[in-house]
Amino acid sequence: MNILIVEDEALLALELESELETAGHTIVGQAMSSAQAKKLADQSRPEFAFVDIHLLDGPSGIDVGRHLAGLGIPYVFVTGNLKRIPEDFAGALGAIEKPYTMNGLQHALGFIERFVSGAKSDPIPPSLVPAPRIKNETRVSCAG
Template sequence: MSLGNQIATHLPYLRRYARALTGSQEAGDALVRTMLEKVLSDPSGAAALAGGRVPLYRTFSRVWADAQPEDKGASVSGGEHEAGAQLRLGAITPPGRQALLLTTLEDFTLAEAAAILERDVVEVEQLVADAVAGIEREQKTSVLVIEDEPLIAMQLEDLVAGLGHTISATAATRTQAREAVAERMPGLVLADIQLADGSSGLDAVEDILSLGSVPVIFITAYPERLLTGDRPEPTYLVTKPFQEATVRAAISQALFFRSSQPLG
């Protein structure tokens, strides 16, 4: 397989990682473009990517590190999610966010994450632990679960409750989701794509977002339907069958990058 094809295979997931890391599709894609431009302008750098996902993410990690402001207390521009995140930078460092996402959302081992971040395994393990602790000190919220499989819905409800959040409602169809939001706007939405009556979780989420800004995590067996680059893509996308640690990390990141408005 050519280097271009190798990169293309991993690119949708690198873009997902970049969005989750920055809290913004625009900011994440800009960093990915910067990385690709550097690689394409340096033959030796391009050759270093031939090893697969780890060297690709390591190269991106270096670009991300270079882009971080020296003054971590400086204001952040670019949107409400970035501004909201800046208010919480004292709770979790950028390396902590990287370590957490790499080992959960991207499913790298601790050893692989250490290679990407160019740190030792013990340090990465501590970064993950500190990141989880820092985020879980944040304000709790109410969660709407849009899921038509009862066992998965129950699993998500138990996970959410275990994190200290409350369930505002559980919906199996777009109509039920609309009715739930009419009664109470949640602070976070977990949504499947294919729902019980043939309706779409995407449409249900669009209904919700037309009423107000709320972070959304899509949980689906068909991530390729969303990671196309043809339309705005979700920042938080978890693939079924999922690991609970992955959902937990996605919830933590979504709440970390929420706007500064009070949660529901």
């Protein structure tokens, strides 16, 4: 997948980029602010994005998420504060809580890859907090 990383902590962004590239994905860009993220999303049209909630310009990751959702780009929040996520998850598939382990990230990424490609019956890994709509979609698919 072509992936956008929206993260204001350079070390975390580089670590995530390395892990995603090792898994065979292409990083189309990294953004540290909401304006940068929206511009990159508009220009590169990634297939997926990882979005931190608190960016250089404040807690603007939710606005970035809504922008991505408006473009039809699936994404997950990567955050140290799950309480900041709105009830509707702003269109996100879910969230990965910081600090995360590489193993947890790999399990979440595997689920995300399969979910985005249409396989909605896989169990949700513990490292991914699913949005309510995803939890319901996956549960329905598992039962059906």
